[in-house]
Amino acid sequence: MLTKRIIPCLDIKNGRTVKGVNFVGLRDAGDPVELAKQYAAKGADELVFLDISATLEQRKTMHNMVLKVAEHINIPFTVGGGISSIEDVDDLLHCGADKVSINSSAVKRPQLINELSNKFGNQCIVVAIDAKQIEDEWFVHLAGGSIPTNLRLFDWAKEVEQRGAGEILFTSMNNDGTKHGFANKALAKLSEMVNIPVIASGGAGSVQHFIDAFKNGNADAALAASVFHFGEIEISDLKHELRKQNIEVRL
Amino acid sequence: MNTVIINYGAGNIKSLEFAFKRLGVETILSNDTEIIKTADNIIFPGVGEASSAMKMLKTNKLDTLIPQLKQPVLGICLGMQLLCNYTEEGNTNGLGIFDVNVKRFSNKVKVPHIGWNTIKNLKSDLFKSINENEYMYLVHSYYAEKCYEAISTSDYEFEYASALKHNNFYGVQFHPEKSSTAGEQLLKNFLEL
Numbered sequence: 001m002l003t004k005r006i007i008p009c010l011d012i013k014n015g016r017t018v019k020g021v022n023f024v025g026l027r028d029a030g031d032p033v034e035l036a037k038q039y040a041a042k043g044a045d046e047l048v049f050l051d052i053s054a055t056l057e058q059r060k061t062m063h064n065m066v067l068k069v070a071e072h073i074n075i076p077f078t079v080g081g082g083i084s085s086i087e088d089v090d091d092l093l094h095c096g097a098d099k100v101s102i103n104s105s106a107v108k109r110p111q112l113i114n115e116l117s118n119k120f121g122n123q124c125i126v127v128a129i130d131a132k133q134i135e136d137e138w139f140v141h142l143a144g145g146s147i148p149t150n151l152r153l154f155d156w157a158k159e160v161e162q163r164g165a166g167e168i169l170f171t172s173m174n175n176d177g178t179k180h181g182f183a184n185k186a187l188a189k190l191s192e193m194v195n196i197p198v199i200a201s202g203g204a205g206s207v208q209h210f211i212d213a214f215k216n217g218n219a220d221a222a223l224a225a226s227v228f229h230f231g232e233i234e235i236s237d238l239k240h241e242l243r244k245q246n247i248e249v250r251l
Numbered sequence: 252m253n254t255v256i257i258n259y260g261a262g263n264i265k266s267l268e269f270a271f272k273r274l275g276v277e278t279i280l281s282n283d284t285e286i287i288k289t290a291d292n293i294i295f296p297g298v299g300e301a302s303s304a305m306k307m308l309k310t311n312k313l314d315t316l317i318p319q320l321k322q323p324v325l326g327i328c329l330g331m332q333l334l335c336n337y338t339e340e341g342n343t344n345g346l347g348i349f350d351v352n353v354k355r356f357s358n359k360v361k362v363p364h365i366g367w368n369t370i371k372n373l374k375s376d377l378f379k380s381i382n383e384n385e386y387m388y389l390v391h392s393y394y395a396e397k398c399y400e401a402i403s404t405s406d407y408e409f410e411y412a413s414a415l416k417h418n419n420f421y422g423v424q425f426h427p428e429k430s431s432t433a434g435e436q437l438l439k440n441f442l443e444l
Contacts (some may be wrong), residue, residue, distance in 0.1 A: 002368045002407055003386065040431070045367055071269045076388055076429045096265035098390075098429065121299050123363045123390040166363055166390075195358050197365050220361065248365040250386040 003248045005045035005215050005221035006235055007199065008228040010035060013052050015061035033068045039228070040075045042235045045250060048101065048169075048223060051081030063095050070096020078126055084109075087214075089116055093124065099167060101126040104142045107149060107156075110163060117164025126199075127165040129156060131186075132173035138186055145173045153186065154193060161194045168194060169223065170186070172202040179205025179227070187217030201225050207233060207241045214247050254278045254442065255290035257317075259307045263298050266326070270428035274439055282311045292322055292442060297329030301393075302341025303351075304329055318346055323444045324420050331415060331422030332393060340393050349415045349422060351398040360408045363392045370403040370413050370425070377402065377414065377421055379440045385433045387413070387425035394424065 010017050016030040036047055049069070051062045061080065066079055079092050080101030089100050106113050106127055116125050131138045131144045131153040138153035157168055170190055172183035182200045191198045195218035200213045203226035213219045227233045239249045256267055258280045271278045278294070281287060295317065297304055308314045317324070317334075320361070326334045335345045338353035356362045367386040370378075387405075394411040397404055401412035405424070415422040421441065427434035 002364065002366050005366050068266075070265055071272070074270065074273070074389075074429065074431050074435060076426075093263055094265060096263065096269060098263065098266070123298070123365065123392070167365060195361050196363070197361050220366070 001248045002243065003045070003250045004219070006043070006210070006238060006249070007046045007048055007221055007223040008039050008235070009048040009050060009201070009223050009225045011050050011052050011225070012062065012065060014058045015065045031128070032065055033072050036069050036073050036077070039075050039235070042050050043239055043251070044075065046075060046234055047077040049077060049079050050101075051079065053082070053138075063091060066092055066095040066097050080126070080128060083219070086115060086119055089120060093120065099124040099126050099166070101128045103128040103130065106160065107140060107142055109149065110159065113160055113163035113165055114163050117166070122164045122166035125165055126167045126169050127160040127161070128169040128171065129153060130171045130173055133183070133186070138151060141173055144250075145171075145176070151167065154189065157190055158196055161200070165196060167197045167199060167220075169199040169201055172203060175203030176201070178203055181205065181209040181219055182213040182219070184212055184217035187219050188212060191220070192220035197221065204233075207238055210238060211245050211247065214242070215245070252276070252292045252442065253289070254294065255287055255292075256280050256294045257287060257313065259283045259304070259311050259313055264296060266383060266426075266428045267294060267296055270435065270438060274435060274442070276442065278418065282313065284316055287313075287316060288320070290322060292444070293320060293324045293325040295324055295330040295334070297327065297331075297333060299329060300341060301329060301332060301338045301343040301345075304333060305341075305343050305345070308333070313314050318348060321419060323441065325441050326420070326422040327428075328391060328424060328426060331424055332395065333397055334415075334420060334422050348417050348420045349395065349398075349400050350408060350417070351395050351400065351412065351415065353393050353395050355393050363390055364394075364407045365390050367430075368405050368407060368413075368425075370405055372401070372404045374402040375414075375416050375421070376444060377416070377423075377437060377440050379436075379443075380434055381436055381440075387423075387427070387430045387434060389425045390415070391424060395422075401438060
């Protein structure tokens with residue numbers, strides 16, 4: 001049976017992890033390679049590295065980081081942040097990234113999804129969608145959720161699938177950072193609508209939230225940051241609990 | 252020992268090189284006929300689209316070389332599929348090593364099949380010290396049908412061949428280079444065949 005995936009997400013700036021990471025027994029919490037190794041050892045199924053660098057110089061540092069991660073990590077990983085061209089993707093895949101995630105650049109120029117998918121195959125193109133529920137409608141937001149658009153979440157999800165996305169990473173802005181659980185209703189609708197895997201993101205605060213995302217939200221994978229970084233949830237404990245609930249996981 | 256990764260412009264070669272490096276093995280990346288012929292064992296990778304990958308093989312005259320190889324050859328993912336008779340992807344004829352066709356999963360399941368799935372019905376020394384129902388990482392939209400040359404099967408929509416063997420040729424649909432310690436064991440086993 002195909003298992004549900006648990007994916008820790010690391011924010012990277014200038015080749016270092018940012019936002020607090022509080023791991024017992026980690027010599028250098030800022031070193032993405034060391035953190036990635038720990039997560040791989042603890043049973044993470046994949047990793048996502050989100051580049052939040054502002055300058056071109058910092059982006060070059062990112063390439064070195066990707067190379068180092070590929071050298072030391074034996075599970076798949078995705079790199080996202082600031083990717084807007086075939087060249088960007090080519091560089092990252094050559095450094096050893098397995099997948100790339102695009103977000104704002106796809107909204108600005110949807111044809112980019114077709115181009116990337118034709119060139120590299122849809123299996124390595126993740127389209128990340130940040131959306132906020134305003135009254136009864138979900139609207140896509142850009143630039144980390146700060147810029148609203150008129151695009152509706154479900155229309156956009158269908159379009160990115162048709163254009164060749166291999167996966168959708170859906171972050172609910174309403175849930176992100178709340179630790180009150182994932183946006184399961186929207187997730188379930190998304191998962192029903194598209195025929196590609198959907199990764200849930202935003203809102204993880206407890207083991208039960210992951211159970212709900214898989215059982216009620218029908219997510220194929222769940223992504224989280226702080227609950228893992230601060231050791232609030234241990235990945236191995238989480239997976240044992242999921243299995244107890246008859247959710248297939250890799251142990 | 253001399254391990255060559257066939258370089259024909261397809262796929263994420265870096266991860267494979269690094270996976271062998273973690274095992275202490277330096278690989279040679281080449282599309283040179285002589286270098287490939289004299290290797291002790293050969294990795295035939297592939298990520299991307301079948302018809303364009305086959306074109307690149309032909310450009311490098313590797314389509315005639317590969318079937319003649321006598322040393323252990325391991326096709327990975329699209330590499331495995333190109334060693335089959337035929338694939339529906341791009342309506343492409345393969346190299347015909349494995350006597351099986353490659354088809355697309357239907358829309359009854361999510362495609363691509365992405366993530367960790369179990370392998371079972373393990374046969375061959377390629378799986379030495381690897382348990383039945385071990386997890387491997389897969390990313391693919393096309394599959395080889397279950398057949399007499401299958402040395403492992405997996406379930407997605409139905410049971411299909413997740414690994415194949417014919418004489419010195421081996422093929423795996425999953426990515427051992429991304430499959431944690433079980434994948435490392437498989438690569439180690441391959442080098443010891």
